[in-house]
Amino acid sequence: MSKKKAVIRSDMTRAQWTWKEMKRNKVAYFMVAPYMIIFSLFTIVPVLLSVVISFTDFNLLELPNFVFFDNYIRLFLDDDIFLIACKNTLIFAIIVGPVSYMMSLMVAWFINELPPKIRAIVTLIFYAPSISGQVYLIWGTLFSGDSYGWVNGILLNLGVITEEVQWFQDADYVMPLCIVVAIWTSLGTSFLSFIAGLQGIDRSMYEAGAVDGVRNRWQELWYITLPSMGPQLMFGAVMSITSAFGFGGVVTALCGFPSVDYAAHTIMHHLDDYGGQRFEVGYSSAIAVVLFAIMIGANMLVKKVISKVGR
Amino acid sequence: MAKKLRTRKHKVVLNRSAGGDAGITFMLTILGAFMFLPMLYVIMQSLKPLDELWMFPPRFFVRNPTMKNYRDLFTLMNTSWVPFSRYIFNTVFTSVVGTFGNLFLSSLAAYAMAKIKFPGGKFMFKTVRTSLMFHSTVTGITSFIIMSALHMIDTYWAIIVPAWATSLGLYLMKQFMETNVSDAVLESARLDGASELRTFWTIAMPMVKPAWLTLIIYSFQDLWNKGSSIYIHSEQLKSFNYAIGQIMAGGIKRAGAHAASTVIMMLVPILVFVISQSNIIETMGSSGMKD
Numbered sequence: 094m095s096k097k098k099a100v101i102r103s104d105m106t107r108a109q110w111t112w113k114e115m116k117r118n119k120v121a122y123f124m125v126a127p128y129m130i131i132f133s134l135f136t137i138v139p140v141l142l143s144v145v146i147s148f149t150d151f152n153l154l155e156l157p158n159f160v161f162f163d164n165y166i167r168l169f170l171d172d173d174i175f176l177i178a179c180k181n182t183l184i185f186a187i188i189v190g191p192v193s194y195m196m197s198l199m200v201a202w203f204i205n206e207l208p209p210k211i212r213a214i215v216t217l218i219f220y221a222p223s224i225s226g227q228v229y230l231i232w233g234t235l236f237s238g239d240s241y242g243w244v245n246g247i248l249l250n251l252g253v254i255t256e257e258v259q260w261f262q263d264a265d266y267v268m269p270l271c272i273v274v275a276i277w278t279s280l281g282t283s284f285l286s287f288i289a290g291l292q293g294i295d296r297s298m299y300e301a302g303a304v305d306g307v308r309n310r311w312q313e314l315w316y317i318t319l320p321s322m323g324p325q326l327m328f329g330a331v332m333s334i335t336s337a338f339g340f341g342g343v344v345t346a347l348c349g350f351p352s353v354d355y356a357a358h359t360i361m362h363h364l365d366d367y368g369g370q371r372f373e374v375g376y377s378s379a380i381a382v383v384l385f386a387i388m389i390g391a392n393m394l395v396k397k398v399i400s401k402v403g404r
Numbered sequence: 405m406a407k408k409l410r411t412r413k414h415k416v417v418l419n420r421s422a423g424g425d426a427g428i429t430f431m432l433t434i435l436g437a438f439m440f441l442p443m444l445y446v447i448m449q450s451l452k453p454l455d456e457l458w459m460f461p462p463r464f465f466v467r468n469p470t471m472k473n474y475r476d477l478f479t480l481m482n483t484s485w486v487p488f489s490r491y492i493f494n495t496v497f498t499s500v501v502g503t504f505g506n507l508f509l510s511s512l513a514a515y516a517m518a519k520i521k522f523p524g525g526k527f528m529f530k531t532v533r534t535s536l537m538f539h540s541t542v543t544g545i546t547s548f549i550i551m552s553a554l555h556m557i558d559t560y561w562a563i564i565v566p567a568w569a570t571s572l573g574l575y576l577m578k579q580f581m582e583t584n585v586s587d588a589v590l591e592s593a594r595l596d597g598a599s600e601l602r603t604f605w606t607i608a609m610p611m612v613k614p615a616w617l618t619l620i621i622y623s624f625q626d627l628w629n630k631g632s633s634i635y636i637h638s639e640q641l642k643s644f645n646y647a648i649g650q651i652m653a654g655g656i657k658r659a660g661a662h663a664a665s666t667v668i669m670m671l672v673p674i675l676v677f678v679i680s681q682s683n684i685i686e687t688m689g690s691s692g693m694k695d
Binding site (some may be wrong): 122 | 420424440442449458464510511513517520522523532533534536537538539544545548550569572574624631636645652666673684688
């Protein structure tokens with residue numbers, strides 16, 4: 094960095110120095126301002142506001158009253174459906190997150206040595222379901238509750254079942270099916286990041302590894318490949334976890350709202366129910382804060398684990 | 405070293421057993437079928453005439469392919485209460501304005517954060533990076549309050565303005581600029597008297613073309629796939645995706661038209677991805693998180 098005037102930093106207090114630097118770089122503030130203002134308005138402020146409102150009984154119509162921890166007490170002690178939602182959300186995230194992460198990594202690794210043209214096609218096949226909007230509704234057709242649904246048709250024809258199974262209306266099947274669909278749509282950003290990470294590894298590393306006694310592809314994966322793509326593994330983990338918590342839309346579209354016996358009711362649905370439909374904004378903010386804490390907590394935990402890979 | 409070296413197309417490959425190759429191909433085929441067959445079924449459904457859609461036992465493949473479903477879809481579009489062209493316009497308009505606003509604001513901010521050292525810059529980036537960790541649903545309700553305070557509810561702006569500042573956009577752009585724009589080039593431009601804005605626009609931006617293509621695609625996909633939103637009440641402002649959902653609500657007779665509309669909805673993002681795939685992968689190369 095070039096400095097226009099020779100300024101001796103030790104002559105100034107920290108605050109003076111910072112002020113000087115701020116004035117010298119004022120153009121940088123103009124450049125980040127538009128983004129940061131909008132980002133603050135629709136991301137930072139909403140999070141902080143949720144925390145504040147979660148201590149009130151705000152309902153959009155009357156002036157809010159301060160109610161301390163009442164919302165949280167009601168949530169954990171008095172709301173059975175919330176506890177079901179918590180359980181379902183955790184099951185969802187614990188299965189979909191890791192499975193989609195491992196699948197992204199495995200597939201990216203499998204296709205890494207294919208010729209570029211074929212690799213591009215395979216990438217598209219795996220990535221397409223995650224970008225194609227509501228294409229996951231096809232699972233509703235495949236598992237349709239009447240005999241025209243493909244799965245019911247096949248099973249009826251083979252005599253495995255004697256009458257149609259209401260797949261998405263049966264509390265026993267709803268969760269597993271939604272998990273499968275969620276996994277189907279989950280090979281997104283982290284998948285692309287892994288492909289790029291694998292492509293970026295220097296080939297000479299593998300040759301050096303072979304000389305040093307790496308004997309098969311699994312050792313190569315564990316000792317060379319994974320450690321050299323650490324940053325991608327971290328980014329991929331964050332993206333996988335975040336999307337594993339965001340699959341409420343898939344459930345609503347396939348099972349309706351609320352799902353049968355709340356069998357696939359997640360915290361997101363609960364939030365939507367109280368915030369978007371009953372307008373109990375205070376209570377729904379408490380739900381949002383809990384969900385927020387779970388998401389951040391899960392990310393922190395997983396980042397700790399990932400940072401140990403290959404070490 | 406008496407071990408025989410395996411070769412692929414006359415090149416020596418290290419540490420690759422034939423059994424492993426076969427196993428991997430097998431796994432990849434199974435996973436590929438799981439991913440691809442439902443997509444293929446979407447296309448098959450859209451080509452089936454009505455009697456094949458409601459046939460027992462159902463068949464996976466179409467026997468007498470027809471374009472009737474697509475024609476029905478266009479007839480349906482012309483007879484709906486709000487003209488279908490309006491829904492299409494809504495989606496295209498919000499997608500385009502949202503995407504380009506996001507591209508401009510994110511890359512401007514990313515440039516400052518990546519290439520100018522200023523007090524608070526690191527902190528701002530860390531905040532944005534942290535926000536990658538939570539899904540936007542947690543902010544939905546309170547965003548509603550903020551939008552109503554700004555009188556943005558039930559306008560295009562409710563969809564467009566939040567899309568201008570996405571965390572993933574800034575994150576990818578900043579990471580890519582950090583690794584792909586050399587400080588020396590910027591420094592010489594500054595010494596030649598170019599303003600910071602000019603350096604950004606004429607030197608840095610052309611160097612990060614893959615990143616801005618990626619940003620465009622992410623932003624576009626996101627906006628294109630937007631369904632009904634709690635911020636929009638008026639029928640005239642609702643999205644194409646929402647209208648497609650309404651077709652399905654029309655019941656058995658509409659099943660064919662719905663299948664056709666699903667194909668159209670999915671083809672657009674897929675085509676956009678196909679065109680820009682190599683750029684996206686290049687951008688993702690620098691997506692890594694250090695801590």
